[in-house]
Amino acid sequence: MTDPGIAAREGHLVLDGLVKTYPGRHGAAVRGVSLSVERGSMLAVLGPSGCGKSTTLRMVAGLVAPSAGRVLVDGRDVTDTPAHRRDMGVVFQSYALFPHLDVAGNVSFGLEMRKVPRAERARRVTQALELVRLDHLAGRRVARLSGGQQQRVALARALVVRPTVLLLDEPLSNLDAQLRTTMREEIRRIQRETGITTVFVTHDQHEALSMADSVAVMHEGRLEQLGSPQEVYERPAGHFVAEFVGRANLLPGTVARVAGNEAEVEVPGLGTVTATGHAPAPGDRGSVMVRPHRISLDAEAPAGSGAARGTVLSAGYTGETVAYRVRVGADGPELDAEHPSGAHRPHAPGTEVEISWDGAARLVPAPTPAPETAKPGDGAT
Amino acid sequence: MTAGGTGTGTGTGSDRAAPAAAPAVAPRSGPAAPGRWTPARTATALLLPGLVALLLTYAMPLVWVARMAFNEPLPGGAIRQTLTLGTFTDVLGDAHYWRVIWRTVELGTLVTVFTLLLSYPLALFLARTTSRWRGLLVALAVTPLLISSVARTFGWMAILGSQGVVNKTLMSVGLIDTPLQLANNMTGVVIASTEIYMPFAILVMISGFGRLDPELERAAASLGAGRLAVLRRVVLPLTLPGVLTAGLLVFVLSLSGYVTPRLIGGGRVFVLATEIYDEAITALNWPVAAVLSMLLLVLFGLVVVVYTRLQRLVERRVLGEGGTAS
Numbered sequence: 001m002t003d004p005g006i007a008a009r010e011g012h013l014v015l016d017g018l019v020k021t022y023p024g025r026h027g028a029a030v031r032g033v034s035l036s037v038e039r040g041s042m043l044a045v046l047g048p049s050g051c052g053k054s055t056t057l058r059m060v061a062g063l064v065a066p067s068a069g070r071v072l073v074d075g076r077d078v079t080d081t082p083a084h085r086r087d088m089g090v091v092f093q094s095y096a097l098f099p100h101l102d103v104a105g106n107v108s109f110g111l112e113m114r115k116v117p118r119a120e121r122a123r124r125v126t127q128a129l130e131l132v133r134l135d136h137l138a139g140r141r142v143a144r145l146s147g148g149q150q151q152r153v154a155l156a157r158a159l160v161v162r163p164t165v166l167l168l169d170e171p172l173s174n175l176d177a178q179l180r181t182t183m184r185e186e187i188r189r190i191q192r193e194t195g196i197t198t199v200f201v202t203h204d205q206h207e208a209l210s211m212a213d214s215v216a217v218m219h220e221g222r223l224e225q226l227g228s229p230q231e232v233y234e235r236p237a238g239h240f241v242a243e244f245v246g247r248a249n250l251l252p253g254t255v256a257r258v259a260g261n262e263a264e265v266e267v268p269g270l271g272t273v274t275a276t277g278h279a280p281a282p283g284d285r286g287s288v289m290v291r292p293h294r295i296s297l298d299a300e301a302p303a304g305s306g307a308a309r310g311t312v313l314s315a316g317y318t319g320e321t322v323a324y325r326v327r328v329g330a331d332g333p334e335l336d337a338e339h340p341s342g343a344h345r346p347h348a349p350g351t352e353v354e355i356s357w358d359g360a361a362r363l364v365p366a367p368t369p370a371p372e373t374a375k376p377g378d379g380a381t
Numbered sequence: 382m383t384a385g386g387t388g389t390g391t392g393t394g395s396d397r398a399a400p401a402a403a404p405a406v407a408p409r410s411g412p413a414a415p416g417r418w419t420p421a422r423t424a425t426a427l428l429l430p431g432l433v434a435l436l437l438t439y440a441m442p443l444v445w446v447a448r449m450a451f452n453e454p455l456p457g458g459a460i461r462q463t464l465t466l467g468t469f470t471d472v473l474g475d476a477h478y479w480r481v482i483w484r485t486v487e488l489g490t491l492v493t494v495f496t497l498l499l500s501y502p503l504a505l506f507l508a509r510t511t512s513r514w515r516g517l518l519v520a521l522a523v524t525p526l527l528i529s530s531v532a533r534t535f536g537w538m539a540i541l542g543s544q545g546v547v548n549k550t551l552m553s554v555g556l557i558d559t560p561l562q563l564a565n566n567m568t569g570v571v572i573a574s575t576e577i578y579m580p581f582a583i584l585v586m587i588s589g590f591g592r593l594d595p596e597l598e599r600a601a602a603s604l605g606a607g608r609l610a611v612l613r614r615v616v617l618p619l620t621l622p623g624v625l626t627a628g629l630l631v632f633v634l635s636l637s638g639y640v641t642p643r644l645i646g647g648g649r650v651f652v653l654a655t656e657i658y659d660e661a662i663t664a665l666n667w668p669v670a671a672v673l674s675m676l677l678l679v680l681f682g683l684v685v686v687v688y689t690r691l692q693r694l695v696e697r698r699v700l701g702e703g704g705t706a707s
Binding site for chain 1: 614
């Protein structure tokens with residue numbers, strides 16, 4: 001099942017130019033999303049609410065008809081296949097458990113629809129409930145389950161039919177913080193054990209980065225970037241990805257000199273900064289990105305030893321970290337810095353510090369004006 | 382609020398008098414002084430007008446009718462004040478009255494079945510639609526209630542009569558030679574009653590379909606359920622309580638219905654309501670009318686018992702309340 005053959009390279013699940021427009025609404029909800037998910041891998045579709053990620057998932061599931069584009073599974077076009085023949089397991093944000101059935105009844109539903117004989121049905125229901133560690137609650141009414149248990153039932157119900165693809169819509173958003181961490185690992189474990197190709201939608205970057213093999217970042221109906229969690233975080237394709245996936249300092253500048261992937265970028269108020277980018281060319285406009293936790297502030301270091309000299313504007317203690325706001329020079333750009341707390345005494349506002357960062361900064365290309373999106377206010381709603 | 386205010390006042394007063402003594406709550410926790418206004422008394426006061434109205438307009442007439450059932454009817458409409466079971470035994474020993482009771486139940490059952498069958502799809506549509514005209518559509522479905530059922534019954538007479546719209550149309554296209562007997566019989570009464578009770582059924586069903594969630598239907602579809610399976614396995618079980626309540630309402634309404642059986646029945650459909658009227662007004666036999674009223678009441682009681690049983694069964698089996706969980 002998880003044999004990495006030719007099919008794996010072509011992508012088990014392929015979205016080809018999916019578009020969804022709603023009548024009477026200006027602009028499309030999904031504006032042409034193409035991506036491919038490898039067999040047995042887990043893809044996170046990450047984006048803010050209203051970016052079209054749930055609509056995309058529903059188009060894959062067959063619950064929303066695309067206005068244009070295709071969905072392919074194993075190279076077969078399923079765009080016109082109705083949801084109930086698509087053989088995809090869906091876990092809904094609200095779980096959508098049948099209130100009139102008990103736990104076993106919910107899990108058994110899909111097997112009954114597939115006319116699985118009674119004895120085998122019972123066996124597989126038990127198996128699925130064991131997988132999600134709920135076998136002791138088979139006879140319980142779903143209304144009497146906790147949020148985490150309902151989540152597991154929804155997962156078991158979707159998995160028991162052995163679907164070709166598992167789709168999860170914001171699976172963890174209704175759980176409290178602690179349970180979310182547990183379920184994050186649980187879902188990942190189950191996905192690895194079953195080896196099922198999985199797509200899940202989330203607005204939480206931690207969820208996406210920690211669970212998925214690859215991350216698709218969506219914004220205003222478009223796919224901004226598709227890559228591994230490291231790629232998306234370390235080498236964002238644009239401003240939106242840089243700021244949505246983690247926090248980022250973005251300093252606009254112009255490329256002055258290039259040596260391979262390394263670029264010398266002129267940043268007003270800061271001087272020349274070395275940054276790596278994707279095929280930079282002299283004269284390119286872009287932003288230098290430095291993640292706040294990479295920036296160190298040193299009050300003792302002599303002036304000129306770091307990248308710049310600056311003044312601490314504010315320091316916010318959050319328990320685990322101290323978040324600083326620093327101004328470069330007298331009227332240079334402001335930067336965010338974040339340090340683990342406890343390492344040393346926090347710098348007080350007004351302190352003069354030497355600013356430096358480890359490793360090279362990243363050059364993020366400037367946003368190219370998109371012809372369709374132009375209108376202000378026509379954003380995510 | 383008044384009680385709380387007084388209590389606090391007393392409390393702070395005693396605090397000021399002896400700061401180190403009893404805690405501030407002590408005066409409040411004491412037994413309520415006689416004449417003090419409590420929430421329970423407010424509730425009683427609010428209930429009183431309604432209770433008095435019910436007593437005067439419902440309980441007392443009912444007792445009066447019940448008392449009448451034990452009087453002895455004399456020829457010529459006279460009544461002898463007594464306590465006898467004679468009228469009961471007379472009525473229950475008479476095959477004619479049993480036929481009337483049977484007819485009443487038959488009519489109620491037929492009307493309920495047809496009303497539910499015709500109202501269910503409409504109610505389902507109205508409950509599920511996301512159209513912005515939903516409010517208007519619901520209003521349209523219940524507008525017939527704005528017209529008196531007497532007027533609507535006359536309307537049905539014009540439609541169903543031997544010279545009515547239906548027969549004229551069918552005859553003019555040559556489907557039939559002689560008019561169909563659609564009025565002055567049970568068929569006509571069932572047709573007209575069904576239409577008259579549909580708005581009630583639709584209203585009750587819509588409000589009872591709260592558990593219907595389109596996401597559940599999508600979940601069922603994603604698990605391989607086609608449209609029919611979704612309807613049978615998800616929509617129907619979840620809407621059953623609403624259907625049951627609508628059924629109760631329609632059944633009870635049609636058991637006591639008078640206007641439609643009288644007018645469309647054309648004096649040939651005998652049900653309890655028309656029979657009670659005839660006995661009381663035409664035959665001036667008030668004790669028999671009272672006994673029949675009591676029988677109708679017993680019928681209502683039976684219906685409610687059956688409904689409660691069914692509802693409990695549905696709640697437990699279908700809605701997952703109670704259940705096997707500890």
